[in-house]
Amino acid sequence: MTPNVAEHPIARLVPRETPGFDRDRAEAAVEDLLQALGHDTDDAHLGDTPRRVVSALREMLTPEEFSFTTFPNEAEYDEVVIVRGIRFTSLCSHHLLPFHGVADVGYVPGDRLVGLSKLARVVDWHARAPQVQERLTVQIAEELEERLAARGVGVVLRAEHICMSMRGARVSGTTTVTSAFRGELATDAAFRAHFRAAGMSDQEEPWRTS
Structure with missing residues (x-):
């Protein structure tokens, strides 16, 4: 009998432990950075900025625990299951x-x-960590491959990088695309073509707002 993965010990993704988190030190570091960049932290608009920055970073870099709930495939469904357009935000490492x-x-x-x-x-x-898009793509695929024991796994990410659009090259509106395929989605051209067609059929960029 196939075990109930939902009750398996590895079926919960829990927050990464950050035993070294020191809020006072982090806030002092933000204040020092602002001052080192030439900004007056006694300014009314910057006075509480160190606390806000630390709280924001803490929120963006702390994943929420959840149960990886699974169910028996009683109908023996054997085609690709795809969830498209999952919006995400991460921080460039x-x-x-x-x-x-x-x-x-x-x-x-x-x-x-x-x-x-x-x-x-x-x-x-996996997005709630200092990341690079390539690694994030692989981590998602490997997580699903390990926990779901699926015949195949596919992940495609499309993202705009603020570090590229607001600084450096300053090229706005560009999209970086990365992908990872495992199992039958890596070896079966028909499965992979179906996955890509389903993912690429909509040309809108839903993370943008007018």
Whole structure:
């Protein structure tokens, strides 16, 4: 009998431990940085900035615990399951500036199906860390491959990087696309083509606002 993965010890994704977190030190560091950049932290608009910055970074870099709930594949469904347009935001590990976009995540089921919202939660869990998009893509794919024992896994991320659009090259509106395929989605051209077609059919960029 296939074990109930929802009750398996590895079926919970818990927050990464940060035993070294020191709020007072972090706030002092932000204040020192602002002063070193030539800004007056006694200014009314900057007085509480160190606390706000630390709180914001803490929120963006702390994933929420959740259960990776799965169900028996009683109907023996054997086609690709895809959740498109999962919005995410992460912080570039090189500049600590945001990159944001959408993820298309899918799998070819084996004995188990996963609750669809959990695919979005896996994306969010790994995005809440200093990241590079390539590593984030692989981490999501590997997480699903390990926990779901699927026949195949596919992940495509499309994101705009603020560190590229607001500084450096200053090229706004560009999109970086990364992908990771495992199992039958890596070896079966028809499965992979279906995944890419489903993910790429909508040309809108839903993370943008007018």
